[in-house]
Amino acid sequence: MKYLLKKVLGESGFDFLAIRFRFLRNLLALFKNFFMDMCLYFKHSNVFSSDSFEKIEARIILNYHGIEKGFVHDKIRPRFAIKRVKNLISDLQAIDERYQHNSQTTIAQKVLIDYYEYHKKNNIAIGDYFSEEIYNIFKSRCVLKEKAFVEKNEAEYFSDVNKTFDLFSNSRKSIRSFTNERISEDVIKEVVDLASNAPSVCNRQPARVYFINNKVLVNKVLDLQGGLTGFQNEINQIFVVTVDRNYFYTIGERNQFYIDGGIYLMNLMYALHFKKIGCCPANWGKTVDVDKEAQKILNLKKSEKIICVLAVGYVSGNIKYTLSKRRPLNEILRVLE
Numbered sequence: 001m002k003y004l005l006k007k008v009l010g011e012s013g014f015d016f017l018a019i020r021f022r023f024l025r026n027l028l029a030l031f032k033n034f035f036m037d038m039c040l041y042f043k044h045s046n047v048f049s050s051d052s053f054e055k056i057e058a059r060i061i062l063n064y065h066g067i068e069k070g071f072v073h074d075k076i077r078p079r080f081a082i083k084r085v086k087n088l089i090s091d092l093q094a095i096d097e098r099y100q101h102n103s104q105t106t107i108a109q110k111v112l113i114d115y116y117e118y119h120k121k122n123n124i125a126i127g128d129y130f131s132e133e134i135y136n137i138f139k140s141r142c143v144l145k146e147k148a149f150v151e152k153n154e155a156e157y158f159s160d161v162n163k164t165f166d167l168f169s170n171s172r173k174s175i176r177s178f179t180n181e182r183i184s185e186d187v188i189k190e191v192v193d194l195a196s197n198a199p200s201v202c203n204r205q206p207a208r209v210y211f212i213n214n215k216v217l218v219n220k221v222l223d224l225q226g227g228l229t230g231f232q233n234e235i236n237q238i239f240v241v242t243v244d245r246n247y248f249y250t251i252g253e254r255n256q257f258y259i260d261g262g263i264y265l266m267n268l269m270y271a272l273h274f275k276k277i278g279c280c281p282a283n284w285g286k287t288v289d290v291d292k293e294a295q296k297i298l299n300l301k302k303s304e305k306i307i308c309v310l311a312v313g314y315v316s317g318n319i320k321y322t323l324s325k326r327r328p329l330n331e332i333l334r335v336l337e
């Protein structure tokens with residue numbers, strides 16, 4: 001067939017048609033694949049339905065983590081996160097009625113117990129949205145000893161930084177409050193140099209890092225980001241991690257830049273921890289409109305996709321971070337023989 005077409009069209013005519021055919025075939029594949037991604041997201045994400053155990057559990061994690069974050073502020077606001085508490089109680093009741101509890105729904109109850117006891121100890125009434133009866137139910141079945149947040153001083157927090165990888169990795173936590181001391185450009189260069197050890201598909205190294213050292217710009221980005229409200233006054237410097245779409249070849253690679261960017265981000269966080277600098281990643285799960293606004297603010301190339309914002313800074317004194325209890329192995333690992 002190929003031979004016949006070449007004979008009829010000639011070498012250059014054949015090439016002309018072949019290029020257009022490949023273009024069309026890729027365009028159709030692009031539509032099909034993004035359309036299927038859309039269908040799967042529509043069907044299985046929490047956006048359009050909330051019927052499964054996993055979806056209720058996801059909301060529970062979102063809400064208990066929001067309450068944990070309320071505890072790590074220097075000044076804890078009385079009756080904070082009322083809506084989260086109400087939603088959490090209602091979702092935990094749904095689990096009671098229909099499903100079995102797991103690590104995350106169990107820790108959620110402990111976070112609520114801490115919330116209730118904190119308010120009781122400080123004589124702050126919360127009975128209008130969190131009754132003693134519900135507290136007693138959680139308390140009677142909870143055996144966990146951990147608290148919703150952890151407090152350490154600077155020396156304790158960084159004590160495992162130069163030890164073996166298991167201790168090093170266990171000791172990194174998301175820190176959301178920083179001192180006013182600025183990280184110098186020289187230190188930032190060392191950090192980024194170290195982070196660049198991150199592996200990437202075929203060593204394409206598509207990640208780029210913007211270090212923002214200007215508080216006005218930092219605030220603009222954090223306002224758009226929206227996940228660090230309440231901590232923003234103490235954040236003076238941020239990284240914005242992007243990935244350049246120019247480095248991806250196939251339709252199958254349409255989501256690859258999130259993987260390469262994610263690996264880079266993790267290495268950047270480890271590099272910062274190694275240099276005894278605190279950091280907290282801040283979610284960039286944004287719609288295209290917000291992406292466009294950020295691109296304008298930061299003067300990014302159109303081909304660049306922001307992966308994450310990373311608040312950074314030195315820490316001192318009393319360092320507080322969320323417990324963020326991890327799942328046990330049996331909720332994560334499946335071995336297929």
Ligand SMILES: Cc1cc2nc3c(=O)[nH]c(=O)nc-3n(C[C@H](O)[C@H](O)[C@H](O)COP(=O)(O)O)c2cc1C
Pocket residue numbers: 065069172173174175176226227228280281282283284308321322324
């Ligand atoms: C991609 C990503 C986005 C995140 N976004 C936010 C955010 O917007 N606000 C925030 O306070 N924490 C954010 N975090 C921090 C998580 O809450 C934190 O990593 C998680 O609770 C685990 O705790 P740890 O980092 O202390 O181990 C984010 C983390 C990741 C990896």
